[in-house]
Amino acid sequence: MTREASGASAPGLAAPERLRRREEFLRASASGISRNYGAFKVLMAVRADDAEGAPRFGFTVTKKVAGAVGRNRIRRRLKEALRVSKAHGARPGRDYVFIARRAALTAPFADLIAQMADGLARLGRSHEADRPKKPKNRPVAP
Incomplete structure (x- = not known):
């Protein structure tokens, strides 16, 4: 059986690291940094323990969005979109959580x-812009 026939992913495209514990998901949602899109909402949290580690990703699809089959299909589509895009734009030392919307089920894959x-x-x-900037060296007035 070939790699394509077995359904395995393409060579050279490794799956990104995942969030696995509930606490990791809650920390990302408590950080307050998020963006809304048609197919999902994405949340970001900075990891204090591993500032230079690879970015990690988590996916959430609630029962309000679809039934079990639809939720699993949405999750698989989002995971594959992340894998194919090679997590372009993700920063090291951060956790990202994607909260799926109903539109993720029917949106064109290229749009995802x-x-x-x-x-x-x-x-x-936006996270870089929120950081306080170093004060410029200004002469002190006498």
Whole structure:
């Protein structure tokens, strides 16, 4: 059986690291940094324990969105979009949580990839803008 026939992922495209525990998901939702898109909402939290580690990702699809089959299909689509996009725009040392919307089930796959890359890039830029800047060296008035 070939790799394509077995349904295995393409070579060279490793799956991103995942969030696995409830506490990790809750920390991302409590951080307050998020962006809304048509197919999902993306949340970001900075990890204090591993500031230079690979970014980690989690996916949430509630029962309000779809039944079990629809929820699993949405989760698989979002995971594959993240894998194919190679998590472009994700910063090291951060956790990202994608909260799926109903539109993720029917949205064109290319749109999912574009929204995902845009969301990750915007979150990274907005977090950098929120950091306090170093004061400039100004002469002290006598």
